[in-house]
Amino acid sequence: MIVEERTLSSEMIYKGAILNLRRDKVTVKEGRTSYREIVEHDGGVVMLGVTEDGRIPMVRQYRKPTEATGGVCFELPAGKLEKGEDPLEAAKREMKEETGYTADRWEHVCSFYPTVGYSEELLHIYFASGLTAGETDFDENESIDLVLSTPQELYGMIDRKEMSDGKTLIALLLYRLRA
Numbered sequence: 001m002i003v004e005e006r007t008l009s010s011e012m013i014y015k016g017a018i019l020n021l022r023r024d025k026v027t028v029k030e031g032r033t034s035y036r037e038i039v040e041h042d043g044g045v046v047m048l049g050v051t052e053d054g055r056i057p058m059v060r061q062y063r064k065p066t067e068a069t070g071g072v073c074f075e076l077p078a079g080k081l082e083k084g085e086d087p088l089e090a091a092k093r094e095m096k097e098e099t100g101y102t103a104d105r106w107e108h109v110c111s112f113y114p115t116v117g118y119s120e121e122l123l124h125i126y127f128a129s130g131l132t133a134g135e136t137d138f139d140e141n142e143s144i145d146l147v148l149s150t151p152q153e154l155y156g157m158i159d160r161k162e163m164s165d166g167k168t169l170i171a172l173l174l175y176r177l178r179a
Helices: 064-069 087-099 151-159 166-178
Strands: 007-015 020-027 033-040 044-049 056-062 072-075 078-080 102-112 123-132 144-149
Touching (some): 044 056, 056 087, 078 087, 087 102, 087 123, 123 166, 151 166
Antiparallel strands (some): 020 033, 056 144
């Protein structure tokens, strides 16, 4: 039987620009208590766009947390939601900023929690089509290379275990299921 936990108290451990960390005291089975460390994050968006010739805009950028495995990630364009921001509007903004592309058609494919054990982060995957190329508008702290890849090239990278970004793997595999 699943026992729903009830929060007895909550302590903010860290408040940052991108995330917060809190520690909750909760009830667990048989009247006992335990603690949960929870990352508060406003969530984000992931965009899989397809150009008229069938290529998918990907980005290559340095990601500090992946330094142990080289630090450079090959991933779909994505971005953080601002507090209260509509995910579709964020997807449109981030796609334009990171790739320069705008899209005529948007489809919300799914939303998922990447790490349910300790984070509230919720990611929203969108497929975009009817792309029009334009100018990028990177954030001042971003350094991104745009790479247009065919689905077959990307599936080959997955098969060879050359891709490690979870949100990108999920979106590409969902796209592959539709083909």
